[in-house]
Amino acid sequence: MGITMVDVTLHIDQNSSASERDGLREQLLEQDGVLAADFGSNTPHLVIIEYDPDKINSSAFVELAKNNGLHAELVGL
Numbered sequence: 001m002g003i004t005m006v007d008v009t010l011h012i013d014q015n016s017s018a019s020e021r022d023g024l025r026e027q028l029l030e031q032d033g034v035l036a037a038d039f040g041s042n043t044p045h046l047v048i049i050e051y052d053p054d055k056i057n058s059s060a061f062v063e064l065a066k067n068n069g070l071h072a073e074l075v076g077l
Helices: 018-029 059-067
Strands: 006-012 034-040 043-051 072-075
Touching: 006 059, 018 034, 018 043, 018 059, 059 072
Parallel strands: none
Antiparallel strands: 006 043, 006 072, 034 043
8 A cells, every 4th residue: 555645834923034934845845644845045035845645634734834933824725
């Protein structure tokens, strides 16, 4: 049986520094079930996260951003 991977976009509402984005990206990648997390160079407010929904719920990404002092919401659900 294969792994189901899906993508979700997380929108960060406020401006963030490169170090804040790198820190959030690293924390996302540490989550069980997250395969990839990337901010676009031209879209620093958006991070695309590829993950296994059987291992982690996308709401955890909003909570992780909140724990880092960022206001965020999921886009396109």
